Amino acid sequence: MATLVPVTFRFPAGLMPTARTVSVIGSFNGWNPAVHRMRRTSGGDWLTTVYLTPGRAVYCFSVDGTMWLDPTDDGRVPNGWGSEYSVRHIATDSAMLAGAQSA
Secondary structure, three states: OOOOEEEEEEEOHHHOOOOOOEEEEEHHHOOOOOOOEOEEOOOOOEEEEEEEOOEEEEEEEEEOOEEEOOOOOOEEEEOOOOOEEEEEEEOOHHHHHHHHHHO
């Protein structure tokens, strides 16, 4: 059985203050904006936590139907349409602890 790790995605309100709907979309949900809709926090940012397997997650945000990159991503990869997707590297808890202890 695959290990799942909670991964929190945040879309800053300041990037699109008038946003009405924000979702995180990626290979982990078939690029479907209805699967992981984000909720607005009291501070105005949009937030959701998704359980993903360790490795590399390729994703972006859907903001009122327009794709946005994550300003806090771990990197970018070309998407084949002349643009990019955001990348997040997901470690297991034990891998994160080992990295923190060796630092």
